[in-house]
Structure formats: C-alpha cells, structure tokens
Amino acid sequence: MDTHESIHELIPAFALGALDPQEAELFTSHLAQCESCREEIASYQDLVGVLALAVPVRSAPPELKNRILSAAHPAQKSVHETHLQSQEKSEPARRSWTGFFQTVMPAWSVLSLLLIGMLAISNLRLTQRIESLEQSQPEFQTVNLRGTSSAAQAVGMLVISPDGQSGSLVVDRMPALADNQDYQLWLIKDGERTSGGVFHSYSNGYGVLWIHTDDPLISYTEVGITVEPSGGSPAPTGDKIIGGLIQ
C-alpha cells in the first residue's frame, strides 16, 4: 500500500471518514505532498456533503432558532462586556475626585494644606481598614499554566474559589482544534488523572471552562490539558499542551 496508485484508491473512503486509523495516517502523510490527491479529495468531500441533501426533509421546531441565537450571544461576548463594565464603573469615580480638586481647591486655597493633611490621615485610615479586611477575608487562589513544547505560546490561569472546592479555567493562544476535537482538562492526584471537563476555544484561541469535580479542586496537585476527540476521553490520549502545579 505504498504506490501512488494504491494510495490514490483510498481517496473516496478518506473523504467519507471510513479509513481505519493506520490507513488514515498513511494517507494524510501522502496528502501533504500530493497536490492531485488534494484536489480530488475536495471533490469527494463535496460529494459527501451533497449526499446529505438526499435525506427526507424535516424542519427543526421553530423555537430552536431563538434558543441557538440566545446561546450564541453570550458565548463570545461575556468576557468583553465584563471588561467594559468594569471600566465604566471606575470612570465616574475618577472624575468626581478630579472635579473636587478643580473646583474646591482654588476657592479655599488658604485651607489647602490643612485639607491635604486631613486627606492624608483619612487615606491612611482607609488603607489600614482595607488591609485588615483583606486579612480577615479569604482569597481566590490562582495558578499560572504554561504551554508545553508542543504549544509553547499557550498561556492559562486556574482560579480556585476561596473554599478550595471549585474553580474556573481560562486559556489563551491555544493551538487550533479540528472539528472533531475538544480540549480536556485533567486533574491529577497521586498519579491518577480525573477529567475536569471538556471545552473548546473560540477562533482566537481563547477559552474558558467552569470546572466540575467531585473532590475539592484544592485536593489535586497538578492540572494538564490535552486535545481529545469531541466529547472527551475517559483517560488522556493526546499529548499535554499546557499545565501547571497547584500549590
């Protein structure tokens, strides 16, 4: 099965997705060097698309469209909106202080030194209050994730809730996935890997995952992400592309 003619015969089955893994690998490596095969494969892939037109026609329920459109909306927008909202909230606060100094200070210039002194004391008290609040309140823990040699550009962060039970994952600059692939998060403890969830990134390589786990997230020592067939695998089958250690 190594002459061009015999490999060429695999085109129809490859387009249909019917090649067994070993043959598919052989064919894919041939395809990289053979332009005539690439052209013919596109034609056979179009044939597979056309065959779908022959099934009896049914319409999806009318309400499905709205369901899809409302699910599509937040999927790409939530991060940007949160970012914009936080900017909007901080802007008025900054303007009010600037306005205070611009209008009040010239009129009461004699008292300016006194006022600055009072503000300094007030500021000191506020700082002390914030510090004591920070000490009494539990904090989120973050873990930086770094890309492995197969995806050196990938970055990520794991955010663990103050009680250590649950968390979220955010990644960026992830390598592109094929249509039939997803990323899968693995939580590692005593050498055992448990799935923390399956997700995919948006077209720019940015992705988020809300981690579901039976054991507290903090009980794991390490995390890693692999590329798996759509829907995920019971155990990792792909190479680790990004990972990190939980302290």
Next chain:
Amino acid sequence: MMANPASSQPAIDYSVHSDTDLLLKIDQADESALGALYDRYQRLVYSLAYQSTGEPGLAEEITQDVFLRVWEKAGSYRADQGKVLTWIVSITRNRTIDMYRRQRVRPENNSLDWEELHPGEQRDGINIEAEVENSLQRQRIQAALATLPSEQRVALSLAFFRGYTHSEIAASLQEPLGTIKTRIRAAMQKLHQQLLNEDGFNVE
C-alpha cells in the same frame, strides 16, 4: 438579538449574501448573519441529524451544537477546502457520530438509509415550499443512490450515517475487510461519476 428596533440603520437583507459572506460576518460576531445561515441550513442539518439518530430530541441537540460550533469556528472555514455546505455537513456528521460513540443513539431507531424513516407518519413542522424546492435535487441524488447494488449501499450507509470505518463495517456485516473496501470505493466512485457535472456538484 436580531435587528435592533431602536436603530436608525436600515435592516440588512442577508438573503443576498453568499454563504461565505455570511461566515465572514459570523466571524465578526454578527448574530443576524448566524440567523440567516440558520434559516438557510437548518432543514439540512436537522433532517440529517434526525435521519441518523431517529430521535427528534437528539436531532435538536445536534442542530444546536452545529450552529453554535459555526458561531465559534466561522473564522476557521477555508473556502479552498470545500463548500460551506460540505463544511456544515461535516460538522453535523461529526456531532452525530459522536452521539453514536457515546452510545446515546439507539441503533434500532434508524433505518440506516436515505429512505423515509417512518413512512406515512405526519411530519411536524414540514415546510411544503422547501419540500418542493428541494425535491428535484433530492430526487436526482436518490436516483443515483438507487443505482447502487444493495450491498454497496448498506456499506456506504454505515459509513455515512454512523461513521463506521472499513473494519467496523466489516465486523458489523461479517464480511471480509477487502470486500468492504471495494464496496465503499465502488459506491463512492459511481456516485461521483453520476452526480459530478461541469458546475461541480451543483445539483439545483
């Protein structure tokens, strides 16, 4: 969501846009473009998912997955690698095959062919206009499928609807692997020969 009633901008007529243009707009997070692409392809996606699974609930779930995938992945579509229809059918098949692998489809529910699953039943939500519009091209493809010997058609169906590989088809039909490879290749080559014309696979 769709057109903003408060906006003074005139509504855009998406029906004039090509599939590729709609994908470009979807990549820029244009929800109305996703709505337009949905209107164009929902019947194809839902019908294929229904035919493959035999369950309306799963067909809906697959349809939703497919269009959300299109929303997220529109930027990865490459026009030089095939038509938009081919891309959407490929996503639909992958999602459906995934349902099989996760054993969410009861195989006895589907007839594994292009024929009517439950002949004579009342089909809800069927669009008569679309039915007439698509019937000619469907008839042409079904006619081509009908020329295949039944053993070729059965092997092709297992690959097309369930995503079986050569070995899985051979095991399922208890036939030699070489025989199955020959049947799949012969069936695909014959369909290719019959359906390809000077406009590619433009069967409209």
